[in-house]
Amino acid sequence: MSAAPEFVQLKICLIGISPMIWRRVLVPVSTTLHELHGIFRVAMGWEGVHLFLFDI
Numbered sequence: 001m002s003a004a005p006e007f008v009q010l011k012i013c014l015i016g017i018s019p020m021i022w023r024r025v026l027v028p029v030s031t032t033l034h035e036l037h038g039i040f041r042v043a044m045g046w047e048g049v050h051l052f053l054f055d056i
Helices: 033-044
Strands: 007-014 021-028
Touching: 007 033, 021 033
Parallel strands: none
Antiparallel strands: 007 021
16 A cells, blocks of 8 residues: 655735735645646646746
């Protein structure tokens, strides 16, 4: 029997906007930053024409 996949819950918030715009998503812990960017795009309804930066 294999172990259940592990997930993390993320809350994506756009700052500097009122009212606040946010989404909550569940992603596998193995998700790469490249995949995470795609998940953010879909969750927020974006088409991928914005600049983005992950700061770790």
